[in-house]
Amino acid sequence: MSERDRSINPVIWKDDTLQLLDQRLLPEQEVWLRLETMDAAAAAISDMVVRGAPAIGVTAAYAVVLAARGRYAEAPANWKRAIAADLQRLLQARPTAVNLRWAVERMTPLIEAAQGDPVAALLAAVRAIHAQDIEANQRMGEFGAAYIDASDGVLTHCNAGALATAGYGTALGVIRSAWRGSESLTVFADETRPWLQGARLTAWELLRDGIPVQLLADGAAAYLMQQGKVQWVVVGADRVASNGDVANKIGTYGLAVAARHHGLKFMVVAPTTTIDMQAASGADIPIEQRDADELLYAGGRRVAAEGAAAWNPVFDVTPAALVDVLVTEKGALDAPNAASIRQLMAG
Secondary structure, three states, X not given: OOHHHHOOOOEEEEOOEEEEEOOOOOOOOOOEEEEOOHHHHHHXXXXXXXXXXXXXXXXXXXXXXXXXXXXXXXXXXXXXXXXXXXXXXXXOOOOOOHHHHHHHHHHHHHHHHOOOOOHHHHHHHHHHHHHHHHHHHHHHHHHHHOOOOOOOEEEEOOOOEHHHOOOOEOHHHHHHHHHHHHOOOEEEEEOOOOOOHHHHHHHHHHHHOXXXXXXXXXXXXXXXXXXXXXXXXXEOOOEEEOOOOEEEEOOHHHHHHHHHHOOOEXXXXXXXXXXXXXXXXXXXXXXXXXXXHHHHEXXXXXOOOOOOOOOOEOXXXXXHHHOOEEEEOOEEEEOOOHHHHHHHHHO
């Protein structure tokens, strides 16, 4: 069985409903949620039932189908006017992930052109988007793996695997492809606080594929680099600005700084749908702030001293100058910058 066959798909359309693997419950439980309305899908995105920019984009596209089905059933003559407010609410579910906006914009012309019941045409378009994402991840895996030697150590952060995409993964897609070529790669994963996506999700995915992984506390990464145990840091992205600045899970910027200090290579893996040509730099990327309780509590129990406040940005921005390679489904860019990204997108 190939890695692609084993790689889980966290977003499916089945029995005329959107079904999501609830990633909040992994690895203890594998629970699928059935969503029949756009509002339920938007809440699932906001509440991190599904997460990762490409997976959010695919989920959002299916959410548009749900919105259209509901509005057309309510008022066939006026559904296009009614759905506009739905799409605006959907756009606010996770503001940093540009794939969400991309998906809504991709579906909007189909809504405008629809004659009669729009569901079949919209669903066909989403299924094409879904399949294209998996194919893009496969290509990125091969492009990125070409940079990595069989004896290398690789450190990844958060979860940029099958769970964060339509399947196979971005950063973990590169790791999967590199492992397939050698089965001797050494893989490390940060726990990734406060949601522990590395410990809960990345470790679960890699072990499910038979790829050994060692977890470390986020604060141990720089010391791991100092010990010479890693040669590459490989991460995904929630948004890439047109100049190559990268917004990704909080802690990514620190890894990039530490990697540059220790002479290591830093790779970002993201489809072109994650590149926001309207953002001139990382300063134009909105950074989502989440509830302070995510830091103050653990397992429903307060762990912080009473009275302590918390600052909880869920993403940070890594300057393009710290990115050695940007891997997309169209190819890999060494030392990405505004000019090379513009050429990539035009091509």
